[in-house]
Amino acid sequence: MPNLQIRTTQNVLLNYSLAGIGERILAFLIDGFILFLYALLIDQVAKLVGWISEDGWTQWGFSSLLFLPAACYSLLMHSLFNGQTIGKMILKIRVVRRDGDPVTWSNYLVRWLLRILDIWLFFGAIGLLAIIFSDTLQRVGDAAAGTVVVNNKRKVKVSHTILEEVAEDYTPVFTNVTILTDRDVRLIKETYHVARRTNDHKTLRALRERVETILESQSDLYDKPYLDTVLKDYSYYTGS
Template sequence: MNNLQINTTQNVNLNYTIVSIGERILAFLIDAFILYLYSMLVNLIGDAIGYVYDDRWTQRGLVALIFLPAMFYSLLMHIIFNGRTVGKMLMKIRVVKIDGSPVHWSNYLTRWMLRLVDIWLFLGAIGILTILFSDRKQRLGDAAAGTVVISTKQKTKVSHTILEEVEDTYVPVFTNVTMLTDKDVRLIKETFRIAKKSNDYKTLKMLRDKVDSILLTNSELYDKPYLETVLKDYNYFTQQL
C-alpha cells in the first residue's frame, strides 16, 4: 500500500495509507448487496401497491419514487457520512481531499457522476485500470475531484503514538495547540507519561511551564489536567480534516 501525507487546515501533517483496490471492491460489493436488499423490498412494496391502485402509471410512478433513494445512495451517503458509505464504514476506509481541505459536496458529486465511466461502463474495467496504474490509486472520479481513498484503521496502539482518546462530543479548550508540531507533542506525551507514572511533580511543573510559554494560555488548570487537555486538544484538531 502507498502512503499519503496530508497537511490539515491546522497546518498539521498526517500520514495515511492509501487503500488497495481489493478493499475498495469489497466496500463496493457490500454497498451493492445493501442496494440489492433494498430493491427486493421495493419489489414487495410494488406488489402491494398493485393491490391498491389499478392504474399502471400510478403503480410505476410510486415504485420509481420509492426506488429513487437507491439511485442516489452513494452520493448521499458520502455527503452525510463524511466520505463514507456503509461498505466503506465496515472496511474502515474513507474519501478525503489530497490537499487536506474538507471535501465539498461538489467533489462528491463529481466522483458520483464519473461512476458512469469508472464503474458502469465496460463493467468497471476503466475504474480498475485507472486505480491500478495511478500512483495514488485513484479512479477517474477521484482524479477529477482531487480526492483519494484512505484507510482509517489504527495500526498502532494509541499509547505508542502522539494520539489521545477523544470522545465524539469533546470540546477543545486551547485552540492554539496547532502551534505545536508532531515532534513537540510526542516529546510532551512521553515526558508526561513518565513523570505521571513516577509522581515526578517537579518535572510535570517544568513541562507545563514550557508548554505554557509557547501557547500562552494562562490557564488555571493544575499541571496534570492542563497537559492532558493540551494533548487531547491537539489530537482533536488533527482529526478535523
C-alpha cells in the same frame, strides 16, 4: 500498503494508509448487496400497489419514487456520513480530500457523477486501471474531485505529527515560537526524541543552542525541559 501525507488546515501533517483495491471492491459489493435487498423490497411494494391500483402509470411512478434513494445511495451516504457508505463503514475506509480540507458536497457529487465512467462503463475496467496506475490509488472520479480513499483503522495520534499533547490549562512560556516553521519543528521534534532515547546529551545541548539562536531568547531551563517546552508552546499556539 501505500501511505499518503495530508496537510490539514492547521498545518499539521497526517499520515494516512491508502485503502487498497480489494477493500474498495469489497465495500462496493457490500453496498451492492444492500441495494439488491432494497430492490427486492421495492418489488414487493410495487406488487402491493398493483393490487390497490391497476393503473400502470401509477405503479411505475410509485416504483420510480421508491427507487430514487437507491439511485442516489452513494451520494447521499457519503454526504451524510462523512465520506462513508455502509460498505466503507464495515471495511473502515472513507473518502477524504487530497489537500486536507473538509470534503464538500460538490466533491461527493463529482465522484458520484463519474461513477458512470469509472464503474458502469466497461464493467469497472476504467476505474480499476485508473487506481492501479495512480500513485495515490485514485479512480477518475477521485482525481477529478481531489479526493482519496483512506484506511480508517489506524488512528493518527498527535504524537505522530509535529504537535505535542498539551493540557487545556497549559500556559505557554515562549511566545515567539511561532517564528519557527513546520519544517523546523518537525526536525526539532525528531532530533529531540532520538537524543532522549539514546541519552545523547551532546546532541540535546547543540539542539537547544540552535533553537535559542533562532528564538533569540535565553532560559534557565535544562536542555530536555527547554526543548519540551518549546514543542508544547508551538503546539499551543498553532494547534488551538
